[in-house]
Amino acid sequence: MNSNLNELLYRETAVEQAQKNSHQFTMDIPETSLDETRNTLRLTDNYFFANKEIFISKHNRFAPYPLHSHQFLELNYVYSGSCQQTIDGVPTTLQTGDVVLLDVGSKHSIDYLGENDILINILFRTKDIHIDLLNKLKNSQSALFSFLLNISTGDFNHLKSLIFRNTGKTGVSTVIETIMNEYFFPREYSDEIISSYLPILFLTLTRDYKNTLIDAGMDQYSEPVIFQVLNEIDHHYDTVTLDSVAKKLSYNKNYLSNLIKAKTGNTFTELLNKQRLSRAHLLITSTKIPISRIITEVGFSNKNYFYKKYKESYQHLPTIDR
Incomplete structure (x- = not known):
């Protein structure tokens, strides 16, 4: 265990000191990063990912944290x-x-959380789940693979969380603590190393827990062509069409369309829109590129249609994210 990391994590932050004195929750992020329109605290990604791909923090101790949701994926590590x-x-x-x-x-x-209860939050976005990673996981027959694939394809009717219990025989803690050391004590190439370790973390979770996370519904993802379709969308979202994919994979267009729907629960257009919207959201929240230009760059040809789909996906118009 790294003594510097240990010292950092046990050191009381200003928020922790305030909570320790008041025994009440103290908000630790800007109000502009909160969305309370649905009577539930909702953490948005414009604060956490302004200058980085992955956000890591220690959860503040000495007060309960209220019910909340978020626009991104979260991994909690005790x-x-x-x-x-x-x-x-x-x-x-x-x-x-x-x-x-x-x-x-x-x-x-x-x-x-008490004085000795240290909870780590690792936040990342769906765009960090690459098709290449899913291809590596697909033969594992684990619930993690199914979980990540459902997120990638936009299936929102699946299980919303997975718990991995420490058995004392896994390398997960080593991987996570390596990521934490690079994050809290950055050196040259730390950002690149952290990004590289995210798929390593998923692969380690799959390897070490595959026997306890079997998912009986895995057969629906055994069709190799689905990965090829997702890969085309992932890499060529700005220009790809169902016609071009069908031609490239030597499939009948209608047959491929029905297969995609049957295997993923989404149409080709829905999968494509999800990828385009994800890319547009990233550009809108992290760059100064005009929205009109972003719309064209990600592959949308109709501005009104883009605004409609963006609002459906993020519950507000893109101008709010500027």
Whole structure:
């Protein structure tokens, strides 16, 4: 265990000191990054990913954190002690070394953390789940593969969280703590190393937990062509069409369309729009490129249609993210 990391994590922050004195929750992010329109605290990604691809923080101790959801994926890791959470209505106790992966929209609250309870939050976005990673995981027959693939294809009817219990025989803690050291004590190439370790983390979770995370519904993703379609969308979202994919893969267009719908629960257009909107959202929140230009760059030809789909996806117009 890195002594510098240990010292940093146990050191009380200003927010922790305030919560320790008041025994009440203290908001630790700007109000502009909150969305309370649905009577639930919703954390948006414009604050967390302004200058980085992955955001890591220690969860503040000494007060409960209210029920909330987020626009991004969250991985919680219990560095030490224990943690009581309620995840989508289900009370859950996490112990040292346990990991929970929460999908976009998953609602959870976190109970009071004591002095020795160190919970780490690792935040990342769906765009960080690349098709290449899914291809590596697809033969594992694990629930993690199914979970990540459902996120990638935009299936919002699937399980919203996965819990990985520490068995004492996995390398997950080593991987996570390597990521933490690069993040909290950055050196040259730290950002690149962190990004490279994200798929390593997923692969380690799959390898070490595959026997306890079997998913009976995996057969629906055994069709290799689905990965080829997703790969085309992932890499050529700005120009790809169903016609071009069908031609490239030597499939009848109508047959391929029906197969995509049957295997993913989404039409080709829905999958393509999801990828285009994700890319547009990233550009809108992290660059100064005019929205009109972004619309064209990601492949939309109709401005009104883009605004309609953007609002459906993010519950507000793109101008709010500027």
